[in-house]
Amino acid sequence: MRLFTLSVIALLAAPQAGTESRLNRELARVRAQITANVPADQQASLVQRLDRAEVALKTGRVYHAVYLIEAAYEGASAFAFAASSGVKSPEAFLKKWQELGSPKARSGSAGRVPAAIDALAEASEDRGPATYQASRPYAEDAGVGAGLYYLGESYAVMDFAAFVRSVPWAAPPRRPAFRSIAPELAALDREMTTKYETMERANHPTYIRASAALKQARSLNDRKAFEGALFEYLLSRYLFAALRGLPADASRERLDAVRTTLPPGEDHSIAELFIQFADEGLSSGSADLRGGADAVIADVVPAYLSAVAPARPTATADASAAVTITLVRWPFT
Numbered sequence: 001m002r003l004f005t006l007s008v009i010a011l012l013a014a015p016q017a018g019t020e021s022r023l024n025r026e027l028a029r030v031r032a033q034i035t036a037n038v039p040a041d042q043q044a045s046l047v048q049r050l051d052r053a054e055v056a057l058k059t060g061r062v063y064h065a066v067y068l069i070e071a072a073y074e075g076a077s078a079f080a081f082a083a084s085s086g087v088k089s090p091e092a093f094l095k096k097w098q099e100l101g102s103p104k105a106r107s108g109s110a111g112r113v114p115a116a117i118d119a120l121a122e123a124s125e126d127r128g129p130a131t132y133q134a135s136r137p138y139a140e141d142a143g144v145g146a147g148l149y150y151l152g153e154s155y156a157v158m159d160f161a162a163f164v165r166s167v168p169w170a171a172p173p174r175r176p177a178f179r180s181i182a183p184e185l186a187a188l189d190r191e192m193t194t195k196y197e198t199m200e201r202a203n204h205p206t207y208i209r210a211s212a213a214l215k216q217a218r219s220l221n222d223r224k225a226f227e228g229a230l231f232e233y234l235l236s237r238y239l240f241a242a243l244r245g246l247p248a249d250a251s252r253e254r255l256d257a258v259r260t261t262l263p264p265g266e267d268h269s270i271a272e273l274f275i276q277f278a279d280e281g282l283s284s285g286s287a288d289l290r291g292g293a294d295a296v297i298a299d300v301v302p303a304y305l306s307a308v309a310p311a312r313p314t315a316t317a318d319a320s321a322a323v324t325i326t327l328v329r330w331p332f333t
Contacts, residue, residue: 018168020057023065026163027054030069033076037083046072056280063116063269064276066164070120073163074156081152082145093139093147100151103128103158113165114172115227116269121161122228126220128157172267176308178226181233184307185218188236195243203243210239230307231270234300238274241295242288250282250293258301271304 027050034046053068087093105125113121132154139147192214196207217232255278262268274296281293 019062019170022167023057023062023069024054026069026073027057030072030076033080034072037080038076039079042079046075052280056276059279059283061276061279063114063273064280066117066120066167067273070124070160073160074124074153077156077159078149078152081155082148085148085152087144087148090139090144093144093151094136097136097139097147097151100132100155102132103155105158106162113167113169114269115175115178115267116231116273117164117167117169119227119231119270119273121164122220122225123216123232124157124161126216126223126225126228128154131157172269173265175227175267176263177310178230178308179311180221180224180226181217181229181307182221183311184303185214185221185229185233188214188233188240192236192240195240199243206239206242210236210243213239227270230304231273233307234270234274234304237303238277238292238295238300241299242291244299246291246294246298248291248294250278250290250297252282254297255279255282255293258297261301261305268304268308271301274300274304 031047031050034043034050038046049068049072053065053072056062056065056068085096087096105128131150135147135150135154138150192207192211199207213232213236217229217236220226220229220232255275259272259275262271277289278293278296281289281291281296284290
C-alpha cells in the first residue's frame with residue numbers, strides 16, 4: 001500500500017527537472033521585491049507566505065508552494081507598481097487608469113500544464129478585470145495610494161497566471177472530464193446561507209472568505225473555466241468546513257488512504273493540491289491548519305470525486321411548490 005501511495009504521489013506532482021529551481025528563483029525575487037517596495041509594517045504576512053512556500057518546496061509539496069507564493073507575488077508587485085508609477089493626484093490616477101485599460105489574460109494555452117496549475121491561473125485571471133474596475137472607486141474613496149495598489153494588483157494577477165504556466169512542468173496525464181458544477185455550487189450556497197442565519201458573529205470572517213471563493217467558483221463555472229471553478233469550489237468547502245464541526249481525527253494513515261481513492265492514470269493534481277494542504281496541517285502545530293487536514297480527508301476529496309464524476313440527473317421542481325427566498329445582507333465593511 002505504501003509503495004502504491006508513493007507512486008501516485010510521483011505521478012500527481014510530476015515536477016520536471018528545473019521546476020523547483022525556477023520556483024526557488026521566483027521566491028528569491030519576490031523576497032527582494034517585498035524588501036524594496038512593501039511598507040515595513042505590511043511585510044510580515046507576505047514573508048510568512050514565502051517561508052511556508054519554501055518549506056513546501058523542500059518537502060515536495062510543489063503545488064502547495066505555488067499556491068502560497070501567489071499572495072506574496074501579487075502583493076509585492078502591486079506595491080512596486082504603486083511606488084514606481086509617479087502618480088500623486090486623482091487626475092493623474094484617472095489618466096493612468098484610462099491609459100492602461102482593463103488587463104487581458106496573456107498566459108499560454110490551457111492543458112499543457114497540470115490541472116492544478118491551470119486552476120490557479122484561471123482563478124487569478126478571473127480576478128483581474130474586477131480588480132481593475134474596483135481600483136477607480138478605491139482611489140476616490142480611500143485615496144490615490146489605495147487605487148494604485150489595486151490597479152497594480154489587477155495586472156499582477158495576470159502576470160502570476162503567465163508565470164505559473166511558464167514553469168517547466170512535466171507533461172501531465174490526461175485530465176478527467178471536468179464539467180459544469182452548477183448543481184454542486186447551488187447546493188453549497190444553500191447550505192452556507194442556512195448556516196449564516198444561525199451562526200455567531202465571530203464566525204462571520206470565515207463565512208465571508210468561504211462565500212468569496214464560492215462566488216468566484218460560480219463566475220469561473222459560467223465562463224466554462226472548469227478547472228478554476230472546481231478549485232474555488234473546493235477551497236470554499238475547505239474554508240467552510242471550520243463551521244461544520246468535523247471530527248478531529250486526521251492522520252497520515254487516513255491521508256494516504258484518501259490518496260488511493262483517486263482513480264489512477266488521470267491528472268488529479270487539483271485534489272493533490274488539497275492533499276498537500278492537509279500534509280502541511282499534519283506537520284503543523286496550528287489548530288487551524290490541522291483542522292484543514294480534517295476537512296480535506298472528510299469533505300474536500302470526497303467532494304472532488306463527486307464533482308469529476310458524471311453529473312447526476314436532477315428532478316424538475318414542481319411549478320406549484322412554494323419557494324422561500326432568503327435575502328442576506330452581506331456583512332462587508
